[in-house]
Amino acid sequence: MSGIVTATPHASPPVLAAYSYCEAVTGQQAGNFSYGIRLLPAAKRRAMSALYAFSRRVDDIGDGPLDAESKRLRLEDARTTLERIRAGEVDEDDTDPVAVALAHAVRRFPIPIGGLDELIDGVQMDVRGQTYETWEDLAGYCRCVAGAIGRLSLGVFGTVPGAREAARAPEYADTLGLALQLTNILRDLREDAEGGRTYLPAEDLAKFGCSAGFASPRPPAGADFTGLVQHEVRRARALFAEGTRLLPMLDRRSGACVAAMAGIYRRLLERIAEDPAAVLRGRVSLPGREKAFVAVRGLSGYDARSVHRQTARGRA
Template identity: 35%
Template sequence: MTLTASYEFCRRLNARHGRSYYLATLLLPAWKRPHVHALYGFARYADEIVDSFTMTGDRARALEDLTVRVSGALAGGAPADAAGDPVIPAFTQTVRSFGIDHGDVTAFLRSMRADLTVTRYSTYDDLLEYMEGSAAVIGTMMLPVLEPLPGLAGKAREPARQLGLAFQLTNFLRDVAEDLERGRVYLPMEDLDKFGVGPADLGGAAPTPALRELLAFETRRAREHYARAEEGIDMLTPSSRPCLRAAVALYGGILDRIEAARYDVLGGRAAVPKRRRAAIFVRHLLAASAADRAERRVTVEVP
């Protein structure tokens, strides 16, 4: 597998499994997209290992093997086996090119390991600790590719974390029933107790009034994360802003759909309609094209 093929594999993973986010990435300058796809592709690849095997031992061994290969590749070891590691060449190239913190990679893999054994979270702080690795570090790994403005990289890190948390919590709300089928409950148990919701209620045919109240509460919490992330968009180079604004509109649109369905996340997966996704893309396309052209403009002075 060539490096080009690895980047293409990651792109296809993004296009297949992250349709809303993939649509937003099309608003980025062409040179940034492969790197965003590489980061998404690695995260999705690890997530598929955690979710796709039937025996915990097999999943644990496969994830540990991936961890060892990634660690070796990032340390400058021998190239990963092409057949077994279609995402690692692109991922490691992107990590090296942008100086992405290896600690973020370690934190992500630690949260993936938690999914093999942890099925409940007592408090929101406990869930945040898990989401630090599963979501917040995805935001901070993406940050160098999206290019903070000079002097703002440090300040932009917290909004990037918050956006990762917002996206992850949105996914948890959308996938309540699907996660329960895997034996997991990501909504904090203290919140279930507060609203009088039992884990079995998350797999019912329709939401109970108590469950609707719980989901409304968690939706407000997700919107708070989006609000904290908002200021970070203008800290990025202009060519990255339309992508982030579109991604926020698309993922925030999932919350809109959940609310419009009166928090019935059990009867079907909440999704932004294709026409709405297209309208969001078109709305930001002009700004993306203009910013890209401006950044390509170079003045050459000949003495």
């Protein structure tokens, strides 16, 4: 996948207004994601904001207060929007700014929009309350809700001409998405448990005596909770090590964007590794100034090298 696009449709004032709406949504809600995409040139930043705004809409349906049947119908509405975009039925006069921006982005960049159908599939798993017996089962879910986002983003980034292993770029983008999602799952362990959700594989929970769940700020009695978290941390480190092989395939600013996001999540993972029980006491996070520092380092290229060194050590 090269960074060259086949068409450059003109961004009319209504389209630019739709992009501005998506950028506002991204700035208000994207958290860690926003630190990376700020490093992109305008056209790529707008396209990434359109992808984020649509993904946020889908995630909010899954996390919202509606009953399961209402969520299912809303998710089908989102899928219909994708079908309309694929059919070329969304123009600048459409009343949905997210659809307008996403339709323009899909014409501007070779975005594999089917990845957003995968995201909807993943959120439908959440609505059904699906649980996962093995890591392979959980990885299938993570590929829907995060790996697909990596592959969609690669459609915006492109790869530099002559990049080694360029054919494997979608695989690496997918794997990096898994690393980020597993880090999210560890961070949100208590919050998800309070919402009735369990993501970690049942076989891992049983192995470490944690099948009782995490409704308390303390580990289950007799459980090796630290062992469980360290087990998942090692798995996430290996995924980071594999996924960050994508970085040399990207241009400087796209690479900086990915390095910033990977660097933020990798720091978050290491913070969890240092104090596993912290995830039961509340959500572990990084201060804004630290995220901004990682983003600046990503633009300089320094943090990309740092991510490579850290992930290589994690894989060793």
